[in-house]
Amino acid sequence: MALSGFPEWLPEGRQVELAVLDTARKVFERHGFASIETRSVEPVEQLLRKGEIDKEVYAIRRLQGDSDGDLALHFDLTVPLARYVVEHAGHLAFPFRRYQMQKVWRGERPQDGRFREFTQADIDIIGDGSLGFHHEVEMALVMAEVFAALPIPRAVISVNNRKLAEGFYLGVGASDPAAVLRVVDKIDKIGADKVIGMLQSEAGLDAQSARLCVELADIRSEDTSFVSRVRALGVSNDLLDEGVDELAAVVAAAHAANPGAVVANLRIARGLDYYTGTVYETELLGHESVGSVSSGGRYDRLASKGSRVFPGVGISLGVTRLVSVLLGRDLVRVTRPVPTAVLVAVNDEATRVDSERIAGALRARGIACEVAPQADKFGKQIRYAERRGIPYVWFPSDDGQQVKDIRSGDQMPADPITWVIPEDDRHPRVIPTTKETP
């Protein structure tokens, strides 16, 4: 039976997921990120210390035998990365660039775009002692390249800066900027008026300061024009200045490299408490309600070993959420659900080995084949290919082999050593659903 929050795809859906993973991997590797995986479990106290306290963690225990200690499934890939870097620092070259594609688990209430088990594809760069600011630009541009390479609606990466927000809150007189951040983070859910009220009742701001915080959260620009709008609010603070400068640098560089893919959006906050600089969130245009499909940020204090610190920056692609939107809203389709391009028919069970030999010759040329499971009448073998979505059926015969495109019905003589498969049929492809088609 299905378990709510633990999604599973049919083979067609898995093809879409594989296309997303393959595309991300190709882009990540072209940018010099090396693959790693971390174990799925961490000590419970490690997870609870580093993560947001309301992330619900799944603990594991053996049904028999002695205890493994208190272990739990990881809820993201950043906290395990920090532990991995500290543990293996002596064997890594810094800045360490890695990508990581794994499942994570969170015991949250399942809802649209929110799962208990899901796959993330992360890139991070971790420095030893220091880490150049330019990597905060790089993260957004690499992820924008992944989105541009996928057959999906346009993705816009929103960028903000924790220093900007925190400096602004300090500048208006907040004594607990984190409390202000938590309230402002609710603005999309509860609206500006309620946030202004809560900023006064829960974060101790006066009415004018509360209003300024909400006005700040309304600022958004594709270029650096956000700077003058922040200045116009008349708040001054050194940390605010630093944050404005950093955000302007990210947006300016991204705007020059890929206009419109990365925007300044002073509303975004990111709940996780380990970010210290740039933060990212990503909306799919027309599908904003599912939430961010790619998020991350700069974290300066997640990993340390004695006095040695490892500042980092990372961004994560929410693979399961993205795929669930693509499938659930019928935005893409696969050209076929199986890798098989050719079904080699079987004349009778005694000559199955001949069909196997033909299939072997095609496979040696990179053409995915299977041999018909039963020596039925050819009509039935063709229907089997149709049911599986296999485009070609190959007929072995002593007096000349033939291949049939079962979509068009075209049939012609063919030799497994020389037959050329149309490039579009070589592998299954994921393509946007044409809305015009009924």
Added chain:
Amino acid sequence: MALSGFPEWLPEGRQVELAVLDTARKVFERHGFASIETRSVEPVEQLLRKGEIDKEVYAIRRLQGDSDGDLALHFDLTVPLARYVVEHAGHLAFPFRRYQMQKVWRGERPQDGRFREFTQADIDIIGDGSLGFHHEVEMALVMAEVFAALPIPRAVISVNNRKLAEGFYLGVGASDPAAVLRVVDKIDKIGADKVIGMLQSEAGLDAQSARLCVELADIRSEDTSFVSRVRALGVSNDLLDEGVDELAAVVAAAHAANPGAVVANLRIARGLDYYTGTVYETELLGHESVGSVSSGGRYDRLASKGSRVFPGVGISLGVTRLVSVLLGRDLVRVTRPVPTAVLVAVNDEATRVDSERIAGALRARGIACEVAPQADKFGKQIRYAERRGIPYVWFPSDDGQQVKDIRSGDQMPADPITWVIPEDDRHPRVIPTTKETP
């Protein structure tokens, strides 16, 4: 800190694992297996009913909030596949061919080649009502193709047949053939004499029958010559005959297609109790002590839906075990630990954008690049490339760009639009360790 039984690889080791996974995927897809993944958890009672009772299962529970019911992490990929097939039968075309590469968890005592979290790569074919016997040959040949494509010691797939063993045990008068099988399975651990004793004390056989069972377990052949040796033991039983015929068919077909890759080995049993016909186990020559690196078999009764049954056959590649042998015994090495082929140097921070542009041009041609993290002196940037194992450093300059092979020291003028990277340097490669090299 490291957790025993939860292995993690450094980036070099992960390259080896990726090479194994990529090779397996390519072979599986060429044979028409479609990828699926199943959720990592199943209801506890489902796992305990279908699996071997001494497999230790990890249950999960949320630290906060209400219960999810009794869920546990899967201990293999076959039991979840059976559940997936029953659940989604209406959307699948049968025989259903799938591959699945995922982590599984077992709370066993960690030891050489035995882990608590590990990755398996499985192929299975599931029929609706019936499933052709020829797929039992196919499984072994596909997996042999994976092994042949990997830079590893020679792998030999041993095949036996549950009907042969069970029929033989019935033929010598055993009342509980499963009990005999369990005892004979210990022969490598405790020796033939103790097994003969236990077959009498625990499985109720007489001395002569016990001896025959041990003699059967000694039979092994690369071709069908095992048949006459079984016959020479003088035991007759219909189920035995059926098993002998099936095993002979598998070995004969495999011998014709790929001599030596698949052998009849009447000792292997496979502990898991769901197999009903052909069973597989695989040894790496010279590394037999780590156990089987690929196992599986035919199962006729794992999945059913009312009166509808789904017989299957599958074989699993023990990816983590294989990789742990390759790394732990220093059998392979990677040509470099990072995907990066070229480090583009940076003259000064003001012209970083020019270096980024060169990197972009190389990436567009499929060449993995990174830009130097700091505008240090060129000597320091070259040492950074050396430390990361990047073979080429690219020097941007207005009056002619240059690329340097930092292994040979050769440097020459180059243009990012036309420069040709030697094919061996394009991607990291996994190659056998040359034992001659000191």
